[in-house]
Amino acid sequence: MEALLTAVNVKKTYLEGTRRVPVIGGLDFNLYPGEYVVVMGSSGSGKSSLLYLLGGMDTPCAGSIQIGGGKLEAMDETKRALMRRERIGFVFQDFNLVPHLSLLENILVAGYLGTTSRRAVRERARELMALVGIEHLADRRPAQTSGGEQQRCAVARALINDPDIVLADEPTGNLNGANSRTMLDLFDTIHGRGQTLVMVTHEPAAACRAQRVAYMADGSIEEFAFPDHVASEGREALLLNWLSERGW
Amino acid sequence: MKAIVFTALGDLRRRVGQTAALTCALLLSSLALFTAAALLQSLDAPLDDACDRLNTSALQLFLDGHSDDVPAMQAWLQQHEAVAAVGPPIPIYQTSSDLVHNEEAFSRALMLAENLPRKGLDAVQIVTRLGDPTAAAPGLDEVWISHQLATSRGIQLGDTITVPREGGPWPLRVSATVVDPYFSTDNISPTRAWVAPGALAHALPLADLNEVFLGVSLHQRADAGQVRDDLEQAFGGGLSGFALTHEIAKMAHGMFFRIMAVALGVAALLTLLVSILIVAGAVGSAVFADYRLIGTFKAMGYTPAMVNRIYLLRFTIPALIAVPLGLLLGWLVSAQLLALLVGSLGVTDPQWSPLLPALAAGAGVLTTVAAAAWWSARKAGRVEAMPAIRFGAPPPRAGSHRRSVPLGRLPLPAFLGARGLALNPVRAGFAVIGMGVAVAVLVCAVNLTATFERLGENRPMWGMAASDLTVFVGGARFSVRSEHFAARLRQDARVADFVTSGTVQGEIEGVKGIAGARTGGRVFDGAPETVGLTVLEGRHPEGAGEIALAINSALKGGYALGEPVPLFIEGQHLKPKLVGIYQTGQNLGLGFRLHAATMNAVLPMWQARTFEIKTAAGVDPAAFKDDLIRTYGEAVDVGLASDLTEQLAGLVTGIRGTLMLLSALLLAICLISIYNDTLLCLREQQQTLGILKAAGMTPGRLRLVLVWRTQVVTLVSLVLFLPMVLVALPLLLNQIAAGIGLVSFPLVIDPLGTVLIVPGLLAFAFAAAWWPARGVTRLHPRHMLAY
Structure with missing residues (x-):
């Protein structure tokens, strides 16, 4: 199967004053259509940096990232924006909804960026709101809804342009237990509909829902794929065992 | 306090662009305010000093020695209690045709006066001279001209000015330039020049030597008008010449600078207003952006007053930098302008004190900024710590969503720009007002420029005849009779229509002008409507015993239509009936119009x-003029309507220049305001812009979000202010110009120019916002989202 996204020998260094701090050093990563991949790692290991690189929000210092045949590092800011619009959907830990727009408008704003007719975008937004369970909150502003509802809106916004990949940066990080479970169930649902997902998380329980776990340490990546025969109850033990071997 | 200063300075460093924008606005404001104050403070002193130095008489009478009893008047004046001294009668001669300098004719009227001893009165100061430095007067064929005339016309010592006279040209060599205080400006015509004692009698026929100048020194200069009126009254209102008082000279001398000072003062106040809007907007935005930080300060123990003082200090610091710089620049500009003002008075050092203007401008700007910052920062003190820290933003106002701009009808950047404005309606309101001021100034500039540029086409409303040619028949040596000339014109196919008229002087009871009780009137032998002249009320006189009054003569005298108007004219008291009231911009709206029949009742030989003349379609007035001169020679004096346009060119250029200066200053302030607003918006909406960037909005469209905001502000300002100014401007001008007789100001609305303001201002606002909006492309989305 041809990879949807390919990262080859990707390096990223940040400047802290005059000091160069390497965050990602020579990382390789492939993502295939319909996959659900979780990225784990300790704080400062470069998980979020990787997500921003894969989503074209940032550019690598070296190496190459290809999405749908296009090399991100060769694209200018405008082309990367167009690529994001067509192929990537983001979900952030802090929800990042526009506070002065209603939930429906937050979704529409992303949808109206494309060339699809406004009527079609509006219909799809209503469908997605129903899918994530917030159709009754269409006219509420973010501040008038709970964190879980806001994050569900953020998921709907990420899906509005029917992206190839949804990148979620600790989407349950600011949610309580019940809302976290609802959110992970939602991710299962959209993955079940064929959506490719990459999620950054600290929680092994959340990671167990994925097909593959990419563990980041010292700027490089190691991967773990759940065996098909293992039931869901045994997945977390397997993962914790694998993680502990890597000092997690 | 240390903590407050520390915090305020830290905040200043964070917002360099915004601080720079505010500093520029305040600098311009201080500069304009200082310059205006310095000019207004120092306008009059140089002329007063020069008059003191040269013992210039406060009342200068220019009399007709043939009709006025000059010795009797001299004697009467010497007895007047307000009079300190009266000079001897000095023979003068006023030129009536163009002068020639370096073989080039120039239309400047000269008043040649013999430089006789004047009992110490009305001395002149030699600035430059040729020949004997001790000579008390010019040689026989020499002339001393005013320093101002020499400078403005580029006349050098040794050059020859040729004066036209009946016996042929009279060449006079310029042997000195002098300061003659009242004639040190182009605004007083004729300009006095001094010739040798006896030179006029030597060069001119006796018949032309009827005018004399009488200098009257007063104990109090302010009494000049009263003494002149007393003299007129004592001699039956029959003074035939004119009078120049210290006040009139002072007004004329500083006129240009006074207009500039008022324009600068207006600009300074508008700039200050926009600065207040910038400060208020910036404080509001800073409080909005720092909401969580303010909560943190409060949690740390800052009192509301301390929080308020952080913002007060943060926005007063730019003022503390800008005001001294503005005052310094203002001092340099004022020094240059005042040097120009006093240059014509033979003074190199204006001798002015910058202290008072500096205090007024500095204190004015600083106090205003501090008050605006304090007032706007009060809400910072009111921020509640807990919700500020928890939510990082003010709680949404109930119901505000329902009033929002609907998404779906507008382009996305326009929607987001408009919604961004709705977030902070107070600042949006300030921005609309600021831009509205620019709209108002531009509408005024465009239409006032059009009004003055097209003055030639709109003459009747200014009280002037809309003819193509004006022909005066009656040369000094050769003449043609009016009725013969009229008969020829009636047969001439080139003439579409014509009306004859003449000017007379008369005194209307209860009406006094700036030069005395006598007012200039115009007598028509025919219908003035022929050349477009109209009345505001009633009609023009159609026969004997009728009069039309200029609006201010009617108002000053309190005369209504149908009432008799006591008129003293040509030594006779008449009481014609008021049949019409008209407006004119001449002679401060004073004057009257009579029918020739009224004049003929007084003087049977009087002729218009x-x-x-209005020429027929397709006739070239200039060619017609040439033909008239070829046919009639010296017997006619022909003027073209287009000459008026040329004469007004200087005035139009001056007005256009002042309006352009004002517009440029306002646009510069607008530029700063838009720059500042865009930066504020970029900061306030950083997170929203980051979200849009993550969602795939291109850099160009992200910039458009910020630019659209300014476009919406500009559009709202145009929609609100453009029609409002177009309605208010004529009413305002009617009020302002009523004092000079234009109760219905002949404003010419330039539709194209006015309409072009709309795309022009939108393009200006687009460009002004596009540049600072580039900041959105520089921000890293990760930082924007983490904001």
Whole structure:
């Protein structure tokens, strides 16, 4: 199967004053259509940096990232924006909804960026709101809804342009237990509909829902794929065992 | 306090662009305010000093020695309690045709006066001279001209000015330039020049030597008008010449600078207003952006007053930098302008004190900024710590969503720009007002420029005849009779229509002008409507015993239509009936119009000798003029309507320049305001812009979000202010110009120019916002989202 996204020998260094701090050093990563991949790692290991690189929000210092045949590092800011619009959907830990727009408008704003007719975008937004369970909150502003509802809106916004990949940066990080479970169930649902997902998380329980776990340490990546025969109850033990071997 | 200063300075460093924008606005404001104050403070002193130095008489009478009893007047004046001294009668001669300098004719009227001893009165100061430095007067064929005339015309010592006279040209060599205080400006015509004692009698026929100048020194200069009126009254209102008082000279001398000072003062106040809007907007935005930080300060123990003082200090610091710089620049500009003002008075050092203007401008700007910052920062003190820290933003106002701009009808950047404005309606309101001021100034500039540029086409509303040619029949040596000339014109196919008229002087009871009780009137032998002249009320006189009054004569005298108007004219008291009231911009709206029949009742031989001619379609007035001169020679004096346009060119250029200066200053302030607003918006909406960037909005469209905001502000300002100014401007001008007789100001609305303001201002606002909006492309989305 041809990879949807390919990262080859990707390096990223940040400047802290005059000091160069390497965050990602020579990382390789492939993502295939319909996959659900979780990225784990300790704080400062470069998980979020990787997500921003894969989503074209940032550019690598070296190496190459290809999405749908296009090399991100060769694209200018405008082309990367167009690529994001067509192929990537983001979900952030802090929800990042526009506070002065209603939930429906937050979704529409992303949808109206494309060339699809406004009527079609509006219909799809209503469908997605129903899918994530917030159709009754269409006219509420973010501040008038709970964190879980806001994050569900953020998921709907990420899906509005029917992206190839949804990148979620600790989407349950600011949610309580019940809302976290609802959110992970939602991710299962959209993955079940064929959506490719990459999620950054600290929680092994959340990671167990994925097909593959990419563990980041010292700027490089190691991967773990759940065996098909293992039931869901045994997945977390397997993962914790694998993680502990890597000092997690 | 240390903590407050520390915090305020830290905040200043964070917002360099915004601080720079505010500093520029305040600098311009201080500069303009200082310059305006310095000019207004120092306008009059140089002329007063020069008059003191040269013992210039406060009342200068220019009399007709043939009709006025000059010795009797001299004697009467010497007895007047307000009079300190009266000079001897000095023979003068006023030129009536163009002068020639370096073989080039120039239309400047000269008043040649013999430089006789004047009992110490009305001395002149030699600035430059040729020949004997001790000579008390010019040689026989020499002339001393005013330093101002020499400078403005580029006349050098040794050059020859040729004066036209009946016996042929009279060449006079310029042997000195002098300071003659009242004639040190181009605004007083004729300009006095001094010739040798006896030179006029030597060069001119006796018949032309009827005018004399009488200098009257007063104990109090302010009494000049009263003494002149007393003299007129004592001699039956029959003074035939004119009077120049210290006040009139002072007004004329500083006129240009006074207009500039008022324009600068207006600009300074508008700039200050926009600065207040910038400060208020910036404080509001800073409080909005720092909401969580303010909560943190409060959690740390800052009192509301301390929080308020952080913002007060943060926005007063730019003022503390800008005001001294503005005052310094203002001092340099004022020094240059005042040097120009006093240059014509033979003074190199204006001798002015910058202290008072500096205090007024500095204190004014600083106090205003501090008050605006304090007032706007009060809400910072009111921020509640807990919700500020928890939510990082003010709680949404109930119901505000329902009033929002609907998404779906507008382009996305326009929607987001408009919604961004709705977030902070107070600042949006300030921005609309600021831009509205620019709209108002531009509408005024465009239409006032059009009004003055097209003055030639709109003459009747200014009280002037709309003729193509004005022909005066009656040369000094050769003449043609009016009725013969009229008969020829009637047969001439090139003439579409004409009316004859003449000017007379008369005194209307209860009406006094700036130069005395006598007012200039115009007598028509025919219908003035022929050349477009109209009345505001009633009609023009159609026969004997009728009069039309200029609006201010009617108002000053309190005369209504149908009432008799006591008129003293040519030594006779008449009481014609008021049949019409008209407006004129001449002679401060004073004057009257009579029918020739009224004049003929007083003077049977009186003839209207000025022909206002409208040429037939397709006839070239200039060619017609040439033909008239070829046919009639010296017997006619022909003027073209287009000459008026040329004469007004200087005035139009001056007005256009002042309006352009004002517009440029306002646009510069607008530029700063838009720059500042865009930066504020970029900061306030950083997170929203980051979200849009993550969602795939291109850099160009992200910039458009910020630019659209300014476009919406500009559009709202145009929609609100453009029609409002177009309605208010004529009313305002009617009020302002009523003092000079234009109760219905002949404003010419330039539709194209006015309409072009709309795309022009939108393009200006687009460009002004596009540049600072580039900041959105520089921000890293990760930082924007983490904001």
